[in-house]
Amino acid sequence: MATSGLPASRLRIAFAGATGAVGQHLAQRLRSHPDQVAVWAWQRAGAEPPDGNWNTLAFADGALQVPVDAFVSALGTTLKQAGSKAAFRAIDVDAVLARATEARAQGARTAVVVSAVGASKSAASFYLRCKAEMEAGILALEFEQVHVMRPSLLLTPRHPSRPAEAVGQAVAPLMAPVLRGRFAYYRPVSAVAVAAEMWACLQRRTPERLVHHFDGEGWKAAPQ
DSSP states (O other): OOOTTSOTTOEEEEEEOTTSHHHHHHHHHHHTOTTTEEEEEEEOTTSOOOBTTEEEEETTTOOOOSOOSEEEEOOOOOHHHHOSHHHHHIIIIIIHHHHHHHHHHTTOOEEEEEOOTTOOTTOSSHHHHHHHHHHHHHHHTTOSEEEEEOOOSEESOOSSOOHHHHHHHHHHHHHGGGOOGGGGGGSOEEHHHHHHHHHHHHTOOSOOEEEEEEOSSSEEEEEO
């Protein structure tokens, strides 16, 4: 799709993961600002159709063929949904980085991605090691501006239901008051709040690489 008609100030975004817990809320924000953004989103068949400032690409093999300014990812799954560690990694690492690489090749200078609190290449958790690998891959693409969201447990309804997370969502608010100091970043956060922070990051223009944590009162950003 040609972009010659876009206003010069309109931010062009390549979006992966627009139908997940965080992605849906961010998608709502992006759709509600057609004068500010134009979006190209990789989506599965049956997802919301293109409309106004929203353009769709096939989830499996849709090629990004337009210049963009930013890459956004809220893409992710669970080991249970994926069925195996290899399948999980294919989505949370390989798919995210493949889309980011496409966006970078089309001129994207900014990357805003969702990871997880505790992400580390030395983590005991396979999930957290994968998130760290994804973060490292994003940095290796040398975007001028990188914002990594590292939320703890997301407070939001899930479809399909994730029983373990449902229990966690019920218990987490009760535990939040005792999570202080270095444990404050493990306080639960709503998907709406994560999407709002991602939207705020897309408004920034300063070259920087920051990791964003929620401590129960607000977001704290620190150099990557």
